Amino acid sequence: xxxxxxxxxxxxxxxxxxxxxxxxxxxxxxxxxxxxxxxxxxxxxxxxxxxxxxxxxxxxxxxxxxxxxxxxxxxxxxxxxxxxxxxxxxxxxxxxxxxxxxxxxxxxxxxxxxxxxxxxxxxxxxxxxxxxxxxxxxxxxxxxxxxxxxxxxxxxxxxxxxxxxxxxxxxxxxxxxxxxxxxxxxxxxxxxxxxxxxxxxxxxxxxxxxxxxxxxxxxxxxxxxxxxxxxxxxxxxxxxxxxxxxxxxxxxxxxxxxxxxxxxxxxxxxxxxxxxxxxxxxxxxxxxxxxxxxxxxxxxxxxxxxxxxxxxxxxxxxxxxxxxxxxxxxxxxxxxxxxxxxxxxxxxxxxxxxxxxxxxxxxxxxxxxxxxxxxxxxxxxxxxxxxxxxxxxxxxxxxxxxxxxxxxxxxxxxx
RNA sequence: GUGGGUGUAGCUCAGUUGGUUAGAGCGCUGGUUUGUGGAGCCGGAGGUCGCGGGUUCGAUCCCCGUCACUCACCCCA
Numbered sequence: 063x064x065x066x067x068x069x070x071x072x073x074x075x076x077x078x079x080x081x082x083x084x085x086x087x088x089x090x091x092x093x094x095x096x097x098x099x100x101x102x103x104x105x106x107x108x109x110x111x112x113x114x115x116x117x118x119x120x121x122x123x124x125x126x127x128x129x130x131x132x133x134x135x136x137x138x139x140x141x142x143x144x145x146x147x148x149x150x151x152x153x154x155x156x157x158x159x160x161x162x163x164x165x166x167x168x169x170x171x172x173x174x175x176x177x178x179x180x181x182x183x184x185x186x187x188x189x190x191x192x193x194x195x196x197x198x199x200x201x202x203x204x205x206x207x208x209x210x211x212x213x214x215x216x217x218x219x220x221x222x223x224x225x226x227x228x229x230x231x232x233x234x235x236x237x238x239x240x241x242x243x244x245x246x247x248x249x250x251x252x253x254x255x256x257x258x259x260x261x262x263x264x265x266x267x268x269x270x271x272x273x274x275x276x277x278x279x280x281x282x283x284x285x286x287x288x289x290x291x292x293x294x295x296x297x298x299x300x301x302x303x304x305x306x307x308x309x310x311x312x313x314x315x316x317x318x319x320x321x322x323x324x325x326x327x328x329x330x331x332x333x334x335x336x337x338x339x340x341x342x343x344x345x346x347x348x349x350x351x352x353x354x355x356x357x358x359x360x361x362x363x364x365x366x367x368x369x370x371x372x373x374x375x376x377x378x379x380x381x382x383x384x385x386x387x388x389x390x391x392x393x394x395x396x397x398x399x400x401x402x403x404x405x406x407x408x409x410x411x412x413x414x415x416x417x418x419x420x421x422x423x424x425x426x427x428x429x430x431x432x433x434x435x436x437x438x439x440x441x442x443x444x445x446x447x448x449x450x451x452x453x454x455x456x457x458x459x460x461x462x463x464x465x466x467x468x469x470x471x472x473x474x475x476x477x
Numbered sequence: 478g479u480g481g482g483u484g485u486a487g488c489u490c491a492g493u494u495g496g497u498u499a500g501a502g503c504g505c506u507g508g509u510u511u512g513u514g515g516a517g518c519c520g521g522a523g524g525u526c527g528c529g530g531g532u533u534c535g536a537u538c539c540c541c542g543u544c545a546c547u548c549a550c551c552c553c554a
Contacts, residue, residue: 065545120552124478142554171554176478178548187554254551270550320553329554340554367554392512427514435514442512456514 069175069183071369080372085168087214088188088366092166095207097190100165102146108136114145114350116321118261125173139172142320143189144347144363145354152356157193162200166190180338180370189344189365196348196360198295201326202302208330208342208364209308217341217374222309223329225316226296227264228288230324230349236287237263243281250277267315283314292325299326318343322350326362332374341374342366387473388435388456389416390426393443397421400441403451403466410470430456439469453477 066072073081089099108128115122127139140146147165150156156163170186177183190207192200205222212220227233240263248256252271259266267278288296303310310328318327327345335341344364351359387407391400400416407414417429423442430438440452440461451469454461464472 068545125552173553175552176550177546178550181553185554189554318553337549337551338553343554365554370554390513423512424514429514431514438514440513444512452513454513459513461513 067183069177071182071184077372080375081368084215084368084371084375085188088166088168088211091207091211091214092190095164095190095203095210097164097166097192097207100147100150100167101169102143102150102167103140104170105137105139106146106149108138110145110149110354111138111141113353114148114320114322115142119321121173121320125175127172127174141173142171143167143169143187143365144191144322144350147189147191147363148193148351148354148356148361151193152351152354157351157357157359159194162192162194164190164192178338179336180367180373182369186368187365188368189363191361191363193351193359193361196295196346198298198326199302201299201346201362202306204344204362204364205299205303205328206306206308208328208344208366211366212330212342212371215371215375217332217371219333220341221311221331221333222303223313223316223331224300224303224310225285225313225327226288226292226299226325227284227317227323227327227345228292228325232288232292233264233284236282236284239282239287240264240266244277247277250274264317268317278315285314295325318345322347322353324348328364332370334374335370338367338370340367341370383434384413385436386434387412387414388426388430388433388438389414389441390423390430390438391416391441392421392423392426393446395446396442399446399466400439403439403441403469406470407473410474412470412473441466 092099108126111126112122117123121141126141129137131137147167151163151165156165166189168186168188170184172184174183175181188211190204192204209222228236241259244251244259244263244266248259251259251266251274252269255266255269255271255274258269264284266274267281267284269275269278285293285296300310313329316327316329323345325346325348327343329340329343331339332341333339342364344362346360346362348360349358351357351361389400389404389407391397391403404414404416415433415435417426417433420426420429423440427438435456438454438456440454445451445466449466450463451466452461453464453469462477464477
């Protein structure tokens with residue numbers, strides 16, 4: 063049997079209503095916060111991701127779906143949204159704007175990872191980007207939107223982790239200090255971290271191996287090495303969160319995995335998800351736009367993993383049901399007549415259906431029941447002769463005889 | 478990429494200390510009389526017990542391999 067590709071999931075009809083709900087909440091909230099939707103391509107030139115995300119990150123080194131185009135140029139299925147949004151913004155000069163450029167997107171991303179709970183090779187993200195200001199209040203707005211999104215969906219027990227990883231210059235000084243601290247302790251680090259010591263020492267702080275956590279316990283803390291402007295900025299963000307009564311916890315080990323992040327970084331986790339506990343995360347990327355050959359522009363954004371969000375949605379999403387009228391037509395003259403009636407019901411904006419799998423009244427009513435119809439309209443040869451139909455209330459079993467020419471209008475008027 | 482767990486009907490799972498026709502619940506389907514659904518009752522269909530090899534008189538069960546799914550490492554949303 064043909065199967066779907068490893069790590070890719072079908073969203074089946076019974077799950078689709080949940081997804082629609084999540085997407086509706088995302089769009090509604092984003093609009094409330096002043097973000098406009100942008101829809102960008104699902105693949106780009108590989109160079110875009112290599113330059114923005116960072117050549118030594120896991121995503122670029124081993125997780126991208128990269129393939130040659132017919133002309134030989136290298137293309138890559140998007141592993142995240144920010145790079146594409148920045149590219150589009152630059153290409154269409156959207157930064158030439160009197161106000162902060164605030165955009166959101168919704169769509170699938172692709173990373174070739176080993177699948178596990180909450181981690182798939184194709185997954186969906188809801189993300190926002192705010193470009194053009196470094197005011198700490200925009201940080202607060204973005205985080206507030208993220209927090210609101212989860213609250214609106216009724217998610218419980220979430221933790222907001224906050225950190226600042228400073229500017230690139232701040233980090234240079236700190237990394238030097240950190241390496242000096244670790245230089246004598248290399249033997250007390252896991253093999254992975256010994257390698258990180260030279261490639262990406264910051265990530266050692268984020269290592270989950272107990273040995274490494276112990277070793278780095280007394281390590282200098284990044285925040286203490288931030289420049290004064292960075293410190294003030296971070297404090298203003300935290301003050302803003304406090305003002306809005308958004309609870310957070312400082313986590314000086316929080317280091318993001320993409321190279322473009324600067325200053326404010328944040329992450330929201332849930333204890334109910336197993337190993338992949340981060341449901342939303344983001345931060346500032348004040349240097350990225352310039353890296354992509356745009357004007358130096360401060361910016362901040364977040365991304366939410368929607369599969370993880372749906373895993374946390376316990377409550378059934380019940381959409382307000384539109385009453386369904388099931389047309390039960392049978393017999394030589396009844397069936398065609400009913401088919402025509404069904405068409406006029408639908409044209410009149412009424413939710414109508416039938417089922418061609420059964421042709422006896424018994425089978426049709428059973429179908430009506432399975433489909434959850436509020437009413438059945440019974441139309442057999444006898445009804446065609448008399449010019450009437452029978453309207454049956456499926457719950458009360460009450461039946462009413464109505465003229466076939468008036469039924470549509472009667473339903474519209476609520477009979 | 479590395480480890481662990483699992484693989485029996487459409488779904489959720491029993492079961493066989495290796496032995497003849499492999500079970501349940503749900504679902505599907507037919508009947509319960511003639512043009513009236515749901516419940517009950519009675520019946521039916523549906524499985525090469527993931528695949529390949531080995532041990533054995535005999536394997537769904539034991540062994541090896543393989544694939545798939547899954548969880549964890551790693552990484553991240």
